[in-house]
Amino acid sequence: MSEPLKTEKAASSSGLKMMSRATYFREAALKNIFLLCAVLAVAAVGLIFVFTMARGWEVVKDPGLAAFLGGTEWSSSLGRFGILPLINGTIAVTLGALLLGAPLAIGTAVFLSEIASPRMRSIVRPAVEMLAGVPSVVFGFFGLVMIRPVVAELTGGMGFGTLTASVILAVMIVPTIATLTEDALGSVPPGIREASYAMGATTWQTIYKVLLPAAKIGIIDATILGMGRAIGETMAVVMVAGNAPQFFKGLGAPIATITSQIVIDMSYATGTHKTALFGLAIILFLISMGLVALVRALSRLNTKKA
């Protein structure tokens, strides 16, 4: 991987010497513009982080770290800002989304990479990619109108809650997981696949015993990134989760997540309440940083093994 890159670089730097002055300056300017782009992107992340931290760190004073991290009640009118029910809700909804969405996405990826004819692939792949482009408010509306009544029928409640949110999120994370899993399956060396078939293995045996284990880390990566998407999703969740900051009481009971609570409260929050919302944002930040770190650690593991 790193070999061809080096030679390319060498070629371009030796080419530079033969450039006219004007070309040289143009090249240098371009290089700096791209550097600026990269710096701006990093600065944006840095600024957001610093801003959120600056506004949110005061949760340690008021309401206090123990009341914030260990509190079991979130109610702005009572001045209680305990995030446990929200964390509980986020975990419940995300877990549900992964249980439903990951198998669906991995199945789609296997189909695309191993089974589908080129013609089939040319239909299914763009469809999956299009799913990624659907705005989340549309998913939410779809969930509200189509999924909620079905869930209400199944659970006997009103249909707002964990199950509806999970189903919607499951569909939303399919493109993320499917695309990355397909990449992982595609990067399994063809020799391994051919060896398996040469041993007389069937397609199913090859997929199940050879390909999926070989692409295991890539698939876990994909699933973690899908999880990140599910944790961060807001609009669709607000529309179908019922937004009641209570502990998980069953698949059909309303629930609130970290993101949904922020969006419900942010328009009117002041004082401690606002600080607590920024505190929630810090928690979200830490979670997504943790997930990115996990993915990086895993892919390092992967390259070491390969």
Added chain:
Amino acid sequence: MAALVLALTLTGCSGGVERREVVVTGSTTLLPITEVSGEMYAEHNEGVSILVSGMGSSAGIESVSTGSSDIGTSSRELKDAEFELGLEDTPVAYDAIAVIVHPDNPVSELSTMEVRAIFSGVITNWQEVGGPDLPIGLVNRDEASGTREAFSKIIMDDAQFDRGAVVLPGTGQVRSVIADIKGAVGYISLGFVTDDVKAVSIDGVEASEESVVAGTYPVQRVLHFFTKGEVSDVAADYIEYVLSPDVQDTIVREAGFIPITAKDGSGE
């Protein structure tokens, strides 16, 4: 009064056709009044635009006190902490909060006590209030809502809302969800009640203009415009316009609210 309006209008217009804006933020309940009257006002006054948004009463009070809007609309009274903000109150209409259920729900009357028990989660089945054997689906508003605040003050007393209730961030959403779910119950401003849902009588009194004016319907409230300090000419003029019979007898009434002039007898 009319002279004052005229005077304000004249001073407001004396600057030629410069662009002037009035930012109105706050209660979603008041949107039918502010949006329509804002459009009408802008039509009659060249160069003026009334920017209306509905983010909840608390957001309106917050934004007028920080100066990011000229008028903060609210469907609830100020809380103790908000009295210190030094806001000036202009009541613009009366409103009743209706307790609504699905049209097929045979329950059509509840007592204040029953409503409280339902919303605090003590009564969980319609059977307990003379209805069918059907679990009650509670629909609540978010805590930014003035309707929730007013409802809580009038009905709930010291009782807490059931934390398991579905929380929806808008009046229209509450109505459409209740129109859709057989066992659901919620509360919205009387002005938003349509045939899709059924308003139940409270303590034997139906929610209507007559019962609000007579003071017999228990769940009623005043809708407010809040301003802070010196108000711009055009904002003051707009407020006068909203209080004039032009708006009170047409827009306010059509939106299902009750003119502020109805009770004091000064309005015709």
